[in-house]
Amino acid sequence: MRTLCASTLIGEFFVIGFAGLVAMQTTELSPAVVWGVSGTVMLVSLLLCGMLSRPGAVPVGWMLQIGLIAAGFVVPVMFFLGVLFGGLWWASVHFGRKVDEAKARFAAQADAAAAPGPDTV
Numbered sequence: 618m619r620t621l622c623a624s625t626l627i628g629e630f631f632v633i634g635f636a637g638l639v640a641m642q643t644t645e646l647s648p649a650v651v652w653g654v655s656g657t658v659m660l661v662s663l664l665l666c667g668m669l670s671r672p673g674a675v676p677v678g679w680m681l682q683i684g685l686i687a688a689g690f691v692v693p694v695m696f697f698l699g700v701l702f703g704g705l706w707w708a709s710v711h712f713g714r715k716v717d718e719a720k721a722r723f724a725a726q727a728d729a730a731a732a733p734g735p736d737t738v
Contacts, residue, residue: 618713622678623666625705629685630662632702636692644691658684675710682706 637655641648662681668674682703689696 618710618717619669621709621713621716622669622675622706625702625709626662626666626678626681628705629681629702630659632698633659633662633685633688636688636695636698639692639694646691678706678710 633655637651637659640646640651640655644651658681661677665674665677665681668677682699685695685702686699689699
């Protein structure tokens with residue numbers, strides 16, 4: 618799960634940066650405000666990559682997705698990109714968990730096959 622989720626978060630890092638550039642050109646917000654918010658959210662996405670194995674990281678990721686969608690009120694294309702990345706986040710979490718479960722099952726089967734049985738001496 619970590620690999621898929623981290624890939625999504627890295628993609629979001631770049632999208633947030635580009636959205637900050639667009640916001641500087643199309644809104645009346647000061648560059649300090651734009652980069653204060655964009656930079657903070659970019660930092661959160663990077664830090665979250667390293668914290669994906671900890672409890673609570675996935676809900677923080679969901680909050681990030683909601684924030685990306687809400688950024689559409691400043692940069693309208695972020696409504697679309699936020700929904701797109703929200704779908705990617707869902708797929709990363711959903712299918713990443715399935716892959717983790719399958720890996721655990723295969724490891725258990727391999728351990729059971731490698732363990733000596735009662736017939737071997």
